[in-house]
Amino acid sequence: xxxxxxxxxxxxxxxxxxxxxxxxxxxxxxxxxxxxxxxxxxxxxxxxxxxxxxxxxxxxxxxxxxxxxxxxxxxxxxxxxxxxxxxxxxxxxxxxxxxxxxxxxxxxxxxxxxxxxxxxxxxxxxxxxxxxxxxxxxxxxxxxxxxxxxxxxxxxxxxxxxxxxxxxxxxxxxxxxxxxxxxxxxxxxxxxxxxxxxxxxxxxxxxxxxxxxxxxxxxxxxxxxxxxxxxxxxxxxxxxxxxxxxxxxxxxxxxxxxxxxxxxxxxxxxxxxxxxxxxxxxxxxxxxxxxxxxxxxxxxxxxxxxxxxxxxxxxxx
Numbered sequence: 001x002x003x004x005x006x007x008x009x010x011x012x013x014x015x016x017x018x019x020x021x022x023x024x025x026x027x028x029x030x031x032x033x034x035x036x037x038x039x040x041x042x043x044x045x046x047x048x049x050x051x052x053x054x055x056x057x058x059x060x061x062x063x064x065x066x067x068x069x070x071x072x073x074x075x076x077x078x079x080x081x082x083x084x085x086x087x088x089x090x091x092x093x094x095x096x097x098x099x100x101x102x103x104x105x106x107x108x109x110x111x112x113x114x115x116x117x118x119x120x121x122x123x124x125x126x127x128x129x130x131x132x133x134x135x136x137x138x139x140x141x142x143x144x145x146x147x148x149x150x151x152x153x154x155x156x157x158x159x160x161x162x163x164x165x166x167x168x169x170x171x172x173x174x175x176x177x178x179x180x181x182x183x184x185x186x187x188x189x190x191x192x193x194x195x196x197x198x199x200x201x202x203x204x205x206x207x208x209x210x211x212x213x214x215x216x217x218x219x220x221x222x223x224x225x226x227x228x229x230x231x232x233x234x235x236x237x238x239x240x241x242x243x244x245x246x247x248x249x250x251x252x253x254x255x256x257x258x259x260x261x262x263x264x265x266x267x268x269x270x271x272x273x274x275x276x277x278x279x280x281x282x283x284x285x286x287x288x289x290x291x292x293x294x295x296x297x298x299x300x301x302x303x304x305x306x307x308x309x310x311x312x313x314x315x316x317x
Contacts, residue, residue: 005034008045101159107291149205202229214241224249
């Protein structure tokens with residue numbers, strides 16, 4: 001009998017984050033040595049873990065593992081390594097996705113262009129004016145030649161940086177380990193720096209892009225003091241986790257005109273409440289944690305999962 005691979009990927013709001021029968025069928029084709037079960041409910045998935053060797057879901061609960069005697073791997077498409085808040089025995093691995101970069105990079109590029117070229121202002125506060133040429137023209141800047149700071153230079157950060165390079169931006173990326181080689185697509189003027197150098201680097205950025213994971217080291221890494229180091233024409237973007245940015249201090253800086261703009265996809269508390277003060281903040285644009293949404297989301301996850309499983313299987317033999 002083939003071992004069981006059980007899937008429960010349902011999302012109440014975002015259709016592309018819900019696995020379809022066609023997509024689970026694709027996974028079954030790519031992994032024919034497994035019996036693939038596409039569960040329709042959480043209860044069906046929980047019960048299936050008694051036989052499953054692999055479980056794929058958005059979440060796991062600690063008590064589900066008590067009778068999961070055959071389970072060897074749990075996986076989620078989510079990027080955050082903190083997504084599973086459970087303690088696993090040594091014989092069970094936990095995988096999270098790292099395929100999101102190519103989708104999120106397009107969102108980040110759109111955000112930087114929207115801010116630089118005045119598109120968000122044209123569609124926002126000036127949209128009611130019949131001919132806001134004077135109001136908009138003073139805000140428009142070229143993205144080409146600007147200095148972009150990237151905090152977080154893993155898969156997502158590198159995808160963002162690579163997509164920005166055709167615009168001839170100068171890129172400075174924060175990385176803990178400078179011994180690892182620079183990407184081949186770095187140009188003269190691009191550089192890596194350590195977290196210890198962050199405050200020295202901040203005044204030179206025209207755009208500061210955050211794509212950091214949630215961990216104690218990233219809590220409020222961009223706080224009130226560090227926001228004040230950015231020049232008044234700088235813009236900030238967050239596509240990582242909401243813990244990295246002092247949202248109250250950002251709101252104050254935007255209201256006082258000490259920063260040009262902000263684009264946020266993630267927030268300290270999600271979902272955002274209707275009464276949140278920052279919703280009325282000038283020059284702050286946002287997405288509801290959707291920077292990785294795209295119709296090919298699940299196919300990218302499947303391709304990565306199968307590739308990773310095959311690589312591990314090869315190494316074990």
